[in-house]
Amino acid sequence: MNRVVVTGLGCITPIGNTVDAFRESLYAGRTGIAPFDLSLLPGALSPDPGIRYKTTAKVKDFHPTKNPEQHLSSGFILTSELGAQFGIIAARQAVAHSGFLQHYDPAAVAIVTGCSCGGRGADEDANRNLYLRNARVPPTAIIRTMASSGTSNIAIENGITGPVFNISTACASGTHAIGLAFHMVRSGMAPAAIGGSYEAPLTYGFLRAWDSMRVVSPTACRPFSVDRDGMTLGEGAAMLILEPLDSALARGAHIYAEIVGFGMSADAHHITQPRAEGAALAMRRALEDVTTTLGAPHLASEMWASRVGYINAHGTGTPINDAVEAAAIHQTFGDLAGQIPVGATKSLTGHSIGAAGAVEALATVLALDAASLPHTAGITQVDPALNLDILTGEPRPLAPGKDLALSNSLAFGGLNAVLALRRYAG
Amino acid sequence: MDDIQSRIIELVAKSKNLPESDVRMDSTFEELQIDSLDKINLSFAVEEMFSIEIPDDALNSLKTVGDVVRGVETLRAAAPPSATAS
Numbered sequence: 001m002n003r004v005v006v007t008g009l010g011c012i013t014p015i016g017n018t019v020d021a022f023r024e025s026l027y028a029g030r031t032g033i034a035p036f037d038l039s040l041l042p043g044a045l046s047p048d049p050g051i052r053y054k055t056t057a058k059v060k061d062f063h064p065t066k067n068p069e070q071h072l073s074s075g076f077i078l079t080s081e082l083g084a085q086f087g088i089i090a091a092r093q094a095v096a097h098s099g100f101l102q103h104y105d106p107a108a109v110a111i112v113t114g115c116s117c118g119g120r121g122a123d124e125d126a127n128r129n130l131y132l133r134n135a136r137v138p139p140t141a142i143i144r145t146m147a148s149s150g151t152s153n154i155a156i157e158n159g160i161t162g163p164v165f166n167i168s169t170a171c172a173s174g175t176h177a178i179g180l181a182f183h184m185v186r187s188g189m190a191p192a193a194i195g196g197s198y199e200a201p202l203t204y205g206f207l208r209a210w211d212s213m214r215v216v217s218p219t220a221c222r223p224f225s226v227d228r229d230g231m232t233l234g235e236g237a238a239m240l241i242l243e244p245l246d247s248a249l250a251r252g253a254h255i256y257a258e259i260v261g262f263g264m265s266a267d268a269h270h271i272t273q274p275r276a277e278g279a280a281l282a283m284r285r286a287l288e289d290v291t292t293t294l295g296a297p298h299l300a301s302e303m304w305a306s307r308v309g310y311i312n313a314h315g316t317g318t319p320i321n322d323a324v325e326a327a328a329i330h331q332t333f334g335d336l337a338g339q340i341p342v343g344a345t346k347s348l349t350g351h352s353i354g355a356a357g358a359v360e361a362l363a364t365v366l367a368l369d370a371a372s373l374p375h376t377a378g379i380t381q382v383d384p385a386l387n388l389d390i391l392t393g394e395p396r397p398l399a400p401g402k403d404l405a406l407s408n409s410l411a412f413g414g415l416n417a418v419l420a421l422r423r424y425a426g
Numbered sequence: 427m428d429d430i431q432s433r434i435i436e437l438v439a440k441s442k443n444l445p446e447s448d449v450r451m452d453s454t455f456e457e458l459q460i461d462s463l464d465k466i467n468l469s470f471a472v473e474e475m476f477s478i479e480i481p482d483d484a485l486n487s488l489k490t491v492g493d494v495v496r497g498v499e500t501l502r503a504a505a506p507p508s509a510t511a512s
Contacts, residue, residue, distance in 0.1 A: 074441065074442055078463070078464070136473075136474070138467070139466045140467055143463075
């Protein structure tokens with residue numbers, strides 16, 4: 001069994017289109033949430049009936065036909081929507097950054113991605129023109145709407161012919177993808193992997209649909225704040241390169257963090273209402289999986305729990321999610337729960353649905369690499385009812401001896417996925 | 427250069443991100459790296475542009491830009507005026 005480390009990173013996000021820019025915004029608390037004009041979106045009705053919320057977290061300065069670093073050929077642009085394009089560029093960054101492909105057989109390398117919504121833009125365009133004007137549907141509508149179009153194009157760009165697939169589990173897609181990529185490299189099923197996720201769902205129909213759900217903040221998401229009033233929708237992509245520790249050391253790669261555990265569960269309860277028991281089960285399974293990775297000392301799970309120094313929460317900012325996630329943390333960690341620093345990246349990036357898990361795994365990897373925990377933005381006052389140590393104000397050092405972190409994803413439909421990561425100290 | 431020819435050359439050049447000077451009547455799809463998906467997409471755009479329908483057997487026989495131009499001219503000549511307005 002291999003120990004698995006992260007040796008390459010890439011991202012396109014509302015707070016930065018490179019890992020350096022993302023890191024800088026993360027620690028500066030610079031939010032990507034900003035007002036948007038619904039009437040400017042393709043297909044917007046006139047007069048537009050309006051919606052209750054006024055902000056999203058959009059990627060800025062993404063120009064694949066103009067910016068050489070984001071260049072995509074006409075073939076990629078023809079066959080991919082915006083979210084997939086984010087994924088292709090994020091993967092390109094991670095591959096270049098790690099240099100790993102020169103050391104592994106591309107016929108065996110895996111790519112596991114998460115994308116839940118697919119190419120909504122192409123789907124809405126085609127359907128609008130079809131149903132309103134009886135227009136013909138463009139042949140590329142099929143390809144551009146596939147949730148896996150980015151996955152395939154990443155394989156095409158890099159010549160990777162190993163196991164390549166996409167996972168769609170709503171807001172947990174990215175975490176499921178990285179978790180499975182981790183298990184594949186740990187077991188030896190794949191010698192190395194690209195794991196991550198992408199999504200660009202901010203279309204007119206999608207924004208209107210979320211308005212009907214009444215879970216979006218009228219202003220901006222404030223996870224764990226006493227006055228939190230909903231999520232903020234976002235978009236983006238993040239990709240991680242995973243390879244065995246021994247191989248990474250042999251080729252002198254920089255090791256950002258080690259992935260040591262992955263836990264999954266289903267609430268089996270309700271399609272939208274989360275249940276703490278399900279999330280707690282996924283966290284416990286992630287900690288149990290650390291024992292599988294690192295050995296089995298007596299009371300191993302309890303020992304690993306005592307070493308958790310950071311939880312990157314799902315933290316959407318809805319009243320119910322944050323309360324249920326807090327309850328799950330208490331169920332998992334008992335008396336230790338109130339001592340573990342908890343933060344929510346969505347306060348800066350918004351909720352990018354399928355991409356969220358990988359963006360937050362990226363934030364967790366960077367936090368462990370720097371031994372510095374990013375704070376949660378926008379909090380007016382931490383909700384005292386949660387009884388958690390929420391990271392506010394400014395970044396905080398990772399406490400000595402607390403070298404483990406969890407990255408939680410709790411999806412609509414009660415699908416839970418949790419990664420356990422560890423600071424790599426050499 | 428007649429209107430159909432210039433519009434098709436412009437369409438091909440734009441779809442492959444090429445200068446129009448690189449697209450000639452005798453340019454083959456192979457030379458222009460127009461693959462099967464590009465060909466389907468180009469045919470769709472041509473059908474929309476000229477309000478015609480390219481039959482499957484005619485589509486399969488297209489090998490050059492000139493083939494497309496001559497095919498459009500033939501289809502437009504065969505169709506009633508109301509169906510060929512563009």
